[in-house]
Amino acid sequence: METIYIGNLNYKTSAQNLKGIFSRYGKVSDVNLLKIPGTEKSKGIAFVKMQKKDQAQKAIDSLNATQLDGRTVKVSFAIDNHEVKKQREVEDKKKVAKEISEEKIIIAKKRRRRRGLQELFDNVRK
Secondary structure, three states: OEEEEEEOOOOOOOHHHHHHHHHOOOOEEEEEEEEOOOOOOEEEEEEEEEOOHHHHHHHHHHHOOOEEOOEEOEEEEOOOHHHHHHHHHHHHHHHHHHHHHHHHHHHHHHHHHHHHHHHHHHHHHO
16 A cells, blocks of 8 residues: 655645546545644645555656646655654664764773873883
């Protein structure tokens, strides 16, 4: 199942209208037209779920940057926020690991420098 994002919709565009349009490209299993809480007014954003990726891709290719109810719509695959969050966590862990590694290198260099100085002082005292 593939989720498609549709943005810049006319506020009067209905979920049924979107279902009809996207059904031309394949089986639509769900249309989620976002509305302002407490009202029936559209936010101008919708998500359409289609059964097959190739059908979703065909719909995106055909409908992106076209006029729908007087507005130029943006149509693309929806970004899975869970996957984005997971990817950021992995990147953050790598960044922290790199910082720790760099810090360990700095500490090791300082220890070597101290040992070298200590050896020098020991030799001077003798």
